[in-house]
Structures are given as C-alpha cells and as structure tokens.
Amino acid sequence: MGLFKRTPKEVDKNVKDQDLNIVAQEGEELLNELKNSTKKKDSFFEKVKNGLSKTRKNISGKIDDVISSHRKIDDELFDELEEILITADVGIVSTMKIIENLKERAKNEKITDPHDLKNLLKEEVKNIMLNSVDNNTLELEPSPSLILVVGVNGVGKTTTIGKLAYNLKNSGKSVLLAAGDTFRAAAIDQLMTWGNRANVEVVAHQEGSDPAAVIFDAIKKAKAKNIDVLICDTAGRLHNKSNLMNELNKIFRVVEKEYPEATKEIILILDATTGQNAINQAKVFKEVSNITGVILTKLDGTAKGGIAIALQTELNLPIKLIGVGEGVEDLQPFDLDVFIDSIFE
Numbered sequence: 001m002g003l004f005k006r007t008p009k010e011v012d013k014n015v016k017d018q019d020l021n022i023v024a025q026e027g028e029e030l031l032n033e034l035k036n037s038t039k040k041k042d043s044f045f046e047k048v049k050n051g052l053s054k055t056r057k058n059i060s061g062k063i064d065d066v067i068s069s070h071r072k073i074d075d076e077l078f079d080e081l082e083e084i085l086i087t088a089d090v091g092i093v094s095t096m097k098i099i100e101n102l103k104e105r106a107k108n109e110k111i112t113d114p115h116d117l118k119n120l121l122k123e124e125v126k127n128i129m130l131n132s133v134d135n136n137t138l139e140l141e142p143s144p145s146l147i148l149v150v151g152v153n154g155v156g157k158t159t160t161i162g163k164l165a166y167n168l169k170n171s172g173k174s175v176l177l178a179a180g181d182t183f184r185a186a187a188i189d190q191l192m193t194w195g196n197r198a199n200v201e202v203v204a205h206q207e208g209s210d211p212a213a214v215i216f217d218a219i220k221k222a223k224a225k226n227i228d229v230l231i232c233d234t235a236g237r238l239h240n241k242s243n244l245m246n247e248l249n250k251i252f253r254v255v256e257k258e259y260p261e262a263t264k265e266i267i268l269i270l271d272a273t274t275g276q277n278a279i280n281q282a283k284v285f286k287e288v289s290n291i292t293g294v295i296l297t298k299l300d301g302t303a304k305g306g307i308a309i310a311l312q313t314e315l316n317l318p319i320k321l322i323g324v325g326e327g328v329e330d331l332q333p334f335d336l337d338v339f340i341d342s343i344f345e
C-alpha cells in the first residue's frame with residue numbers, strides 16, 4: 001500500500017500550507033499503520049500465549065516445581081521430568097528420546113545446577129519437533145489451491161473452515177466453500193452462515209446427497225470464477241473405517257481427476273481437549289488418506305497441548321494452524337518458537 005501518496009521532492013516544489021497539512025496527515029497515517037502492525041504481532045503472541053496457559057501450567061509449572069525440589073542432577077530428577085512430559089501427552093517414544101538427549105547434553109556440557117536443565121529441555125523439545133517435519137506452513141501457492149478438511153464429529157471442522165475463509169478473504173484472496181458434509185442439513189446451514197459472515201460463496205446440495213458430487217460442482221465453479229482457494233468441508237463419521245475410506249477415496253478421485261493443477265492440502269482437524277484420542281484419530285486418518293497437515297483446535301480449553309509435540313514427532317504430521325478460541329481471530333498459524341516459548345515460560 002502506498003503510504004506517502006507523493007514523493008518528498010514533489011512536495012518541495014510546491015510548499016504550501018495545505019500540502020504540509022497533507023504530508024502531516026499522511027505521516028500520521030503511516031505511524032498508525034505501523035502501530036497497528038506491531039499491535040497485530042503483539043496480539044498474535046498474546047493470543048497464542050493466553051490460549052496455551054493451561055498447557056503452560058501443566059508443563060512449565062510442574063518442571064519448575066520438580067527442578068526446585070532437587071539440589072543436584074540425578075536419575076531421579078530425570079525420571080520426574082520424564083513423567084511430567086508423559087502425563088502432558090507428549091508421547092512415550094518422544095519423551096524417551098527427549099530425556100535421553102537431555103541427559104547426554106547435561107553430561108557433555110557438564111551441567112550441575114538443576115535450574116540449567118529447563119532451557120536445555122526446551123531446546124531439545126524444539127529440536128525434535130523441528131527435525132520431524134519439513135515445515136509448518138499451509139501451502140496455498142501456486143494458486144489455485146484446494147483444502148480438503150477432514151476429521152471426526154465435533155472437532156471444529158466447520159468453525160475452522162469459517163475462520164479460515166474469513167481470514168483468507170481479508171488477506172485479499174478469493175475463496176469458495178464446498179458443503180461436503182451432506183449428512184445433516186444443519187451442517188450445510190452452519191457452513192452457509194459462515195459463508196455469509198466471511199462474504200464468501202458456498203456450493204451446497206441437499207442433505208443426503210453425494211459429497212463427491214458437491215465437490216465436483218465446487219471445483220467447476222472455482223475454475224470458472226478463478227478462485228484462489230477452495231475449501232471443502234466433509235462429514236466425519238468414524239464408526240466404520242471402511243466406510244470412511246470409501247467416502248474419502250471417492251472425494252480424492254474427484255479432486256485428482258478434476259483439479260490436477262491445484263495445490264492441495266488434506267487437513268486433519270483434531271480437538272486438543274481429547275488428548276490421546278486425537279492421536280488415535282490421527283493414526284486412522286493417516287491410514288486412509290495422505291494427510292498433509294493438522295489443525296489443532298480448542299487449545300484454549302485444555303492442559304493437553306503437549307499432543308502437538310506427539311503428533312508432530314511420532315506421526316510426523318506438521319501442525320499448520322491452531323485454534324485458541326471461538327472467534328475469527330482465534331485461528332493462528334503454528335509458529336514453533338512461539339509455541340515452545342508459550343509452554344516453557
């Protein structure tokens with residue numbers, strides 16, 4: 001965006017009070033814009049940090065307690081740290097690896113004060129997460145792109161699609177939604193409501209119709225209207241793995257055949273409050289589809305945020321976005337540094 005609408009030289013040529021007023025006004029606009037962008041950054045950190053407060057208490061709070069109750073570094077201390085990570089849903093395999101690396105580093109770096117362990121532990125958690133996936137960005141380039149959203153009932157699929165549509169639209173992209181959850185009329189209505197809120201069109205058929213047909217029509221429309229991002233909702237009935245597989249496979253075939261040029265994301269939505277259950281869901285969905293990333297919702301309501309670590313390190317699923325509340329601003333990109341700081345401070 002052009003902040004100064006004229007160059008300083010042009011102003012020089014024509015120094016009138018009126019011009020000076022305009023320059024002053026434009027300078028003020030620039031300042032406000034800068035202030036707003038800083039505020040936005042601050043509010044991103046704040047939102048994630050606030051959202052993760054229960055998890056922070058569960059991990060960082062307990063680590064502090066254990067560390068301050070030990071005068072020296074010994075196996076008992078490592079065992080207690082291990083227990084904290086396991087009970088915080090970090091996952092057994094990852095926890096073992098983290099603690100093993102921590103022991104090794106403490107020995108090599110000749111650490112003797114238990115208080116110095118916390119920072120090392122924080123670094124080891126970050127390292128293992130960093131080394132488990134290529135990156136955490138939602139890939140929407142090159143345009144056009146298609147995001148297929150999957151996950152079981154109630155995890156937050158439709159709400160997340162609504163928030164995503166709203167944010168992408170606001171960032172200047174054209175967005176189209178496909179009501180691929182045709183199981184209940186209410187699911188279609190809910191997506192329509194979000195479409196209205198985000199000012200984004202929704203392609204929908206009647207309740208009970210074939211989801212693959214809805215997505216077929218949506219792809220046709222996305223092509224005709226040069227849409228940047230098509231986001232498809234799906235139903236998440238998991239009572240039978242082969243049913244789920246059949247339904248998803250039909251959708252995948254339509255997407256592959258009708259939209260080969262699109263950049264694709266298959267995003268699994270998981271509800272962080274369900275802890276180990278979310279891990280089990282991820283395993284099933286990974287078996288039946290090529291999940292490209294996870295959006296972890298409801299982190300604001302749980303102390304189980306450690307599952308982000310297990311998902312990324314044990315299932316190699318990159319966390320792409322996180323939900324830290326019900327509002328449109330509460331869907332945030334997953335930034336590893338911010339996440340680690342938020343749970344360790």
Ligand SMILES: Nc1nc2c(ncn2[C@@H]2O[C@H](COP(=O)(O)OP(=O)(O)OP(=O)(O)O)[C@@H](O)[C@H]2O)c(=O)[nH]1
Binds near residue numbers: 156187299322323330
């Ligand atoms: N606190 C909180 N609530 C959330 C978040 N994300 C979603 N929700 C809430 O979770 C509930 C279920 O969300 P839906 O979007 O309807 O879930 P769904 O996966 O589409 O559910 P089905 O269509 O029944 O399969 C709603 O009340 C949402 O407001 C979040 O990040 N934080």
Ligand SMILES: [Mg+2]
Binds near residue numbers: 157158159181187
């Ligand atoms: Mg839904």
